Amino acid sequence: MNLLDGKRCADSLIADIAKQVARHVDAGLRKPHMTVVLVGHHAPSESYVKSKVTTCTLSGFESNLIRLPKTVTEKELLWLIQQINTDASTDGVIVQLPLPKQINAQRVINAIAPEKDIDGFHPANFGRMALGQKAFRPATAYGICKLLQFYQVPVAGKHCVVIGRSNIVGKPISIMLSNDFDIGNATVTLTHIETPRELLLEETRRADIVIVAVGIPGFVTPDMVKDGVTLIDVGINRLENGKIVGDVDFPAVAPKCEWITPVPGGVGRMTVAALMINTLMAYQNNFELA
Ligand code: NAP
DSSP: OOOOOOOHHHHHHHHHHHHEEEHHHHTTTOOOOOEEEEOOHHHHHHHHHHHHHHHHHTTEEEEEEEETTTTTOOOHHHHHHHHHHOOOOOOOEEESSOTTTTOOOHHHHHOGGGGGGGGEEEHHHHHHHHHSSSSSOOOHHHHHHHHHTTTTTTOOHHHEEOOOOTTTTTTHHHOOOOHSSSSOOOOEEEEESSOOHHHHHHHTTTSEEEEOOOOOOTOOOOSSSOEEEEEEEEOOOOOSSSSSSSSOHHHHHHGGEEEOOSSSSHHHHHHHHHHHHHHHHHHHHHHHHH
């Protein structure tokens, strides 16, 4: 069993980004700038935002965090996004999800200028990504691709099963791995809650790569996978005792795996690193450097 160490890979990518930024700054340009919008005080969101802001500093970026009360209206949030869209000093913006019930998250995502949409959730970026065009790729899915690439895990020609079809993880990773990208050309099956259990087991048991993003601790058990599988665990679940675990029963399944991601220290770190790659791309697009 080999660990797909997200921290090691993310550290290496961020060091490379920081070098590129230093070269741009030495050439007289300003630093890349990320704006993060956080509504309310959702505890996991606070921790994700902190990690994004800290990683901006490590990458040589400027960042600013705009906090809004959980009572903010959709109209007020949309107005703020318009201001950020037209602010030439911001290259990329993230509106941390989830948003309170009074706000329609898709309307907010749609309001972000596609050229600043470093999360890659705007329909224009998602559509371009799906068509195989240059786009900001959804960060978690892109981070998974970068991790597989870093450890030279074979993907092309492999059978990959994705469990979970959310717009932010399952759907984009299934498209990206089946596309003719630098990391891709796999044969992908996307499963979800309506997939009959027998069909799910049939698929996962013959899969070379299983990617799980369902948000259920211990969902993937040893009987579900074959020996030598590559297992990517996207889940982040907090147990009652405060421990963070993924969607895989790690101690039981890991001995069967050729490669497996730990939680924490796997995909989560890569999501943040992918956001930094997207931010650098937004900046380089602004200065026509890319
Ligand atoms: P989500 O929006 O809740 O989607 C969960 C998906 O799992 C849905 O598509 C659902 O199917 C499917 N599902 C639920 N039960 C299932 C079952 N029994 N069999 C097959 N599919 C099932 O979740 P998400 O946003 O993708 O997040 C999933 C997990 O990943 C969460 O733990 C989240 O915290 C974590 N996450 C981690 C990162 C990271 O950076 N590591 C990033 C994002 C999310 P239906 O569509 O049919 O309901």
